[in-house]
Structures are given as structure tokens and as C-alpha cells.
Amino acid sequence: MNAAKPLPAYLIQRYQGWKATTYSDNRAWYKRLATEGQRPRAMVVSCCDSRVHVTSIFGADQGEFFIHRNVANLVPPYEPDGDHHGTSAAVEYAVTALKVAHLIVLGHSQCGGVQGCLDMCSGNAPHLEETSSFVGRWMDILRPGYERVKAANKAEDQVRALEKESVIVSLENLMTFPFVKEAVDGNTLSLHGLWTDIGEGGLEYFEPKTRSFKPV
Structure with missing residues (x-):
């Protein structure tokens, strides 16, 4: 090498x-x-974006969070097909081996991955449609979220809405994992959806009853 x-x-x-x-x-x-x-109490799935610094946001030290980062903080649906699944492996280890009590999905503003998904789904990024595009195929996970927000009038509203949909889609997909559902149903694991505004330093949490995000 x-x-x-x-x-x-x-x-x-x-x-x-x-x-x-x-x-x-x-x-x-x-x-x-x-x-x-390690005995982390929580796992955090966040974006690869260098501007998103989970430990700084929560003032955490080493050993407090089990952190997995990927493009657009996405969790794919449960697919035990024998292929490589880095995010799913991290979730499995956190829930079944580390026994974390909380699993947090953290989205953020100005997410390039989400913008790429919006461009791809609206026909403005044909290169992402190619089967050879790792980013494009990863962002396919967010297509259901795009379908829910594409009726928004303004482009900036669509981006912000899709950023938050990336959190919701991931929470929905987490519940397709049998060991996650079992832990949630047994009250040994709680799921949390968060979205942070990089420029303003704001933090919002997902409220499932109203299907909206509210300030922390």
C-alpha cells in the first residue's frame, strides 16, 4: 500500500x-x-458534515456517546441480505451489545446530502441517478421523505423540510429493526429525533404527535 x-x-x-x-x-x-x-448511555447517528460536532453541542467527554456518522444522518431499513451495512452494524452493536438507553438521530441545516437528494429527485442531478453513484444510491433512502415534501412552494422550504424528513425517515427505519423494536417496546431504549441550525446554534426535537419539530 x-x-x-x-x-x-x-x-x-x-x-x-x-x-x-x-x-x-x-x-x-x-x-x-x-x-x-465503554459504557455510553446514548448512540448518536449524525451527518458526516464537518460543521456538525455532536460532542461540542452536548458538552460531552470521551466515553459518553457511541457516534456513527454518514451522509445526511440516514438509517436504512432493516435488510439482512448479507451485504455490507455499516450503519446497520453500528445500530446493532449499540443496541444489542452496548445496551444504550437512548438512540438519537441528529439532522442539521445546510445539509449537502439532503440538497443532493432534492436535486436528484427533482431531476436536476442526473449524475446522482447513475448506478455507480454511491451518494445517489445512499440518498435513495430519503426518497420517501422527498415524496412528502415536494408539494412545498419555495425551494428553501423544501430543503429545510427534507432535512427534517431525513430524521423522521431514519426514525421510521429504525423501528424496522427487530432488536430496536423489541428494546423500544420493552422500555429499555428510547428514540429521539433532533435537528440543529448550524448558524443560529438552535436545536429542535421531533414531536411525533404533531409530526413537527419544536425548540429544545
């Missing part, structure tokens, strides 16, 4: 700074995490 290169200098400097300060000041805590293993 000849393509791998050493880390750039700025990342090495940042690591060395972390090791000399944060790690050094909390050495016992890190040793405990290493020897006792």
Missing part, C-alpha cells in the same frame, strides 16, 4: 498539544476508559 503518507505537520502539532495538555491532565480517566471499556 504505497498511497498512504505521513500526517501533515499541523495535525501532528495538534496531537502533540492534546497529549501534553488534555490527555496529561486527565491521564487517569483515559486509563480507566481503556481498561474498563
Whole structure:
């Protein structure tokens, strides 16, 4: 494997700074995490977007959240077909092995994946329709959400609505996993849908009774 290169200098400097300060000041805590293993109370499915920083939003430390990130914070439906399913594997491990008490889907504003889905479904991104597009085939998961919001009048309203649909679709798909449904029905696991506004720092939660998002 000849393509791998050493880390750039700025990342090495940042690591060395972390090791000399944060790690050094909390050495016992890190040793405990290493020897006792992880016991996170919650799993968070969030977007890959670099602007979405889950641990910062909730002021969390290492060991508190089991985090899985993918394009547009999507959870696919339960499909035990023998193929590779990274998101489904993470959900399975969190629920059945780690026994998390909460499973949170966190969407966000200005999501590029959601915009791509909107463009694709409205016929404005033919390259995403290609079978060779990993992004396009992943965003197919959100097509049911698009069908629910396409009647919106303004383009910006459609984007915002589809960002929140990405959370709702994922929550719906989570309940197709037998082990998730069993844990929810047994009151050992609760599902939560959140959406954050990057620019305003706002956070909204999904209220299933009204099928709407409300400020936290």
C-alpha cells in the first residue's frame, strides 16, 4: 500500500498539544476508559458534515456517546441480505451489545446530502441517478421523505423540510429493526429525533404527535 503518507505537520502539532495538555491532565480517566471499556448511555447517528460536532453541542467527554456518522444522518431499513451495512452494524452493536438507553438521530441545516437528494429527485442531478453513484444510491433512502415534501412552494422550504424528513425517515427505519423494536417496546431504549441550525446554534426535537419539530 504505497498511497498512504505521513500526517501533515499541523495535525501532528495538534496531537502533540492534546497529549501534553488534555490527555496529561486527565491521564487517569483515559486509563480507566481503556481498561474498563465503554459504557455510553446514548448512540448518536449524525451527518458526516464537518460543521456538525455532536460532542461540542452536548458538552460531552470521551466515553459518553457511541457516534456513527454518514451522509445526511440516514438509517436504512432493516435488510439482512448479507451485504455490507455499516450503519446497520453500528445500530446493532449499540443496541444489542452496548445496551444504550437512548438512540438519537441528529439532522442539521445546510445539509449537502439532503440538497443532493432534492436535486436528484427533482431531476436536476442526473449524475446522482447513475448506478455507480454511491451518494445517489445512499440518498435513495430519503426518497420517501422527498415524496412528502415536494408539494412545498419555495425551494428553501423544501430543503429545510427534507432535512427534517431525513430524521423522521431514519426514525421510521429504525423501528424496522427487530432488536430496536423489541428494546423500544420493552422500555429499555428510547428514540429521539433532533435537528440543529448550524448558524443560529438552535436545536429542535421531533414531536411525533404533531409530526413537527419544536425548540429544545
